[in-house]
Amino acid sequence: MNNLLEVNQLQVAFHTKYGKVHAIRGVSFHVGRKEVIAIVGESGCGKSATAQSILGLLPKRNTETSGSILMEGQDLLSSTEKQLKEIRGSKIGMIFQDPMTSLNPTMTVGDQVAEAFVVHLGISAKEAFQKSIELLQLVGIPSPEARARQYPHQFSGGMRQRVLIAMALALQPDLLIADEPTTALDVTVQSQILALLKELQIRRDMSILLITHDLGVVANIAQRVIVMYAGEIVESGSVEEIFARPQHPYTWGLLESLPRMDDKKGGKLRSITGTPADLLNPPTGCAFAPRCPYTMEICENMKPYEYSLSTDHKASCWLQDERAPKVTWNYERDASEQKTTISPRPFFKKP
Ligand code: SF4
Numbered sequence: 001m002n003n004l005l006e007v008n009q010l011q012v013a014f015h016t017k018y019g020k021v022h023a024i025r026g027v028s029f030h031v032g033r034k035e036v037i038a039i040v041g042e043s044g045c046g047k048s049a050t051a052q053s054i055l056g057l058l059p060k061r062n063t064e065t066s067g068s069i070l071m072e073g074q075d076l077l078s079s080t081e082k083q084l085k086e087i088r089g090s091k092i093g094m095i096f097q098d099p100m101t102s103l104n105p106t107m108t109v110g111d112q113v114a115e116a117f118v119v120h121l122g123i124s125a126k127e128a129f130q131k132s133i134e135l136l137q138l139v140g141i142p143s144p145e146a147r148a149r150q151y152p153h154q155f156s157g158g159m160r161q162r163v164l165i166a167m168a169l170a171l172q173p174d175l176l177i178a179d180e181p182t183t184a185l186d187v188t189v190q191s192q193i194l195a196l197l198k199e200l201q202i203r204r205d206m207s208i209l210l211i212t213h214d215l216g217v218v219a220n221i222a223q224r225v226i227v228m229y230a231g232e233i234v235e236s237g238s239v240e241e242i243f244a245r246p247q248h249p250y251t252w253g254l255l256e257s258l259p260r261m262d263d264k265k266g267g268k269l270r271s272i273t274g275t276p277a278d279l280l281n282p283p284t285g286c287a288f289a290p291r292c293p294y295t296m297e298i299c300e301n302m303k304p305y306e307y308s309l310s311t312d313h314k315a316s317c318w319l320q321d322e323r324a325p326k327v328t329w330n331y332e333r334d335a336s337e338q339k340t341t342i343s344p345r346p347f348f349k350k351p
Pocket of ligand 1: 287289316
């Protein structure tokens with residue numbers, strides 16, 4: 001496949017006053033043309049740092065980076081700031097979580113959307129403003145001519161997010177990076193924004209890299225899902241595989257913590273207990289071991305291999321090894337009630 005974006009062995013570490021934080025630890029993935037990929041995980045798992053690495057937005061002063069990020073063959077990690085500025089907007093558009101702080105409260109919405117046209121295309125302010133009205137219409141803002149003359153505080157949260165989407169799409173990027181685009185919105189508006197992104201992705205033939213902590217939002221929009229934990233990819237696969245046959249205990253935890261209409265547990269929300277791994281001192285074994293209900297001796301001592309479960313489904317977990325106990329995960333049961341058949345092989349015995 002002719003990939004639009006290829007991330008290879010990306011490592012990112014931040015120098016802090018407490019020491020070196022290994023935020024991304026060898027992440028590789030690709031985004032195909034017209035493909036929608038979601039990166040899912042709790043905060044601190046490295047998903048936003050991955051997006052910021054792609055956009056060249058990490059502070060250079062205290063960040064160590066290695067690996068490569070190829071956008072149509074051009075390595076973004078070795079690009080100059082001038083080249084990155086050109087790529088941001090024209091090839092890669094971005095939208096972030098908080099639409100209020102991303103907009104300038106002192107400028108009209110139309111002028112803010114028009115800015116990209118003036119800066120990158122060098123057209124007149126009047127022409128750019130006219131183009132911004134067309135874009136506001138494209139993203140579903142009613143009465144766009146009148147709304148373009150209003151200020152961000154006159155818009156609701158959902159409408160402000162639509163404005164940001166319009167700004168991100170101004171230069172017709174090939175890739176849109178959306179970092180938690182619906183987190184600050186209520187559930188109804190969330191689904192409207194996701195539906196809009198999906199519609200625009202099809203109309204504009206673009207790819208989307210969606211960053212989210214909520215596995216629930218990816219089902220209707222993404223084709224592939226990457227699950228990250230402690231700076232690493234722990235499972236990846238098509239949406240169908242991840243929802244129908246998830247194989248990593250962390251993915252099981254994410255799925256169990258989704259609210260469900262038909263929840264037989266009386267609507268009680270479950271969460272993954274324990275705290276995320278300390279990335280100042282990354283573990284030698286599986287980073288999820290302290291929180292995993294199935295931890296075996298090997299998990300604490302050796303990083304799990306990446307097991308290929310099908311052509312497009314991989315999981316890094318020792319449970320995939322043929323010598324490991326067989327665990328049959330079922331959403332309806334709590335972790336303590338999951339079915340486990342213990343294998344007699346001592347290598348995998350719990351300490
Ligand atoms: Fe749990 Fe071990 Fe799998 Fe890590 S490798 S997720 S600790 S079973």
